[in-house]
């Protein structure tokens with residue numbers, strides 16, 4: 001996308017968020033009438049995901065040429081994901097220990113929210129099981145991306161061993177990837193309107209500004225804890241970008257279109273096409289971005305990890321249960337795993353939180369405390385999730401031996 005168009009579009013997307021928030025705040029439920037507009041945009045984004053992810057990963061992995069390069073790159077990618085997610089959880093735990101958001105609440109009882117009903121038994125083995133699918137078409141239809149990505153990596157590795165016979169198939173996926181990226185640049189022009197409608201309708205659904213403020217007040221300190229933790233982590237990631245990936249502020253400004261879309265949609269999967277397009281405009285090497293961003297959008301969720309740790313500690317405080325250092329270590333590990341297992345869809349983190357709560361013996365009913373504000377915090381943590389993927393692509397680019405550094 002030409003630079004001038006990108007800047008104008010960014011201004012309109014930002015306006016979409018602000019005007020959407022304004023209309024949702026003052027016009028309340030009547031904004032639900034334009035919900036379909038947001039859905040239209042969201043569906044169009046989702047329409048892109050499956051062909052884009054499959055084509056990007058297959059062509060990206062194959063373009064590394066040598067399987068040893070993939071190993072090295074895979075290693076750097078995994079190291080980046082694990083260390084940044086761990087830092088995020090750590091920040092979450094520190095903030096919640098300092099602010100003590102649930103200390104004054106004194107809650108007992110409660111009911112398990114609908115969202116979690118039927119998922120009480122979710123465990124760590126479920127995360128591993130979700131990586132391999134018995135039916136790829138079914139996974140695709142449910143936008144379960146992890147099995148598709150794993151299959152695409154293996155498929156691509158197999159293709160590269162075939163020599164001449166594999167080449168036309170690879171060329172096909174390469175062309176498919178290019179065509180999908182073209183579609184994404186067209187779709188971006190819909191973003192301002194789509195994001196406006198998504199934000200306005202969601203705030204409208206919450207009953208408008210006044211009603212929303214009342215909901216927030218009840219768990220105000222929890223909101224402050226999570227938002228300040230996310231802000232700190234956003235800056236930490238920026239420092240990683242600056243010192244390790246050696247990129248400047250313009251990387252962030254080019255990425256803003258994707259970040260605002262993450263805020264508008266609350267879904268890192270739906271944002272994936274834009275994250276890739278913005279990384280491409282930032283001149284991230286195609287091999288790095290085709291490989292890391294699709295994987296990152298499903299397993300690298302720093303914002304979600306931070307949120308899970310902070311929210312579980314909040315629930316413990318509200319129920320008057322003291323979490324020892326050992327229990328906090330368990331929260332640390334399970335929150336990281338729960339974030340990896342969370343799908344890139346709205347409020348997925350709330351469901352995988354079951355794993356963390358059960359690991360330290362906290363009541364699942366506690367999730368009820370978070371429901372009213374979760375949709376709001378979800379937007380911020382999704383933005384951090386996408387920012388983490390974007391920085392990851394730049395870091396991996398830096399370590400590609402022959403990539404040209406801009």
Ligand code: ASP
Nearest residue numbers: 267268344345347348349
């Ligand atoms: N909505 C988040 C995402 O798509 C996941 C979550 O934390 O609920 O990245």
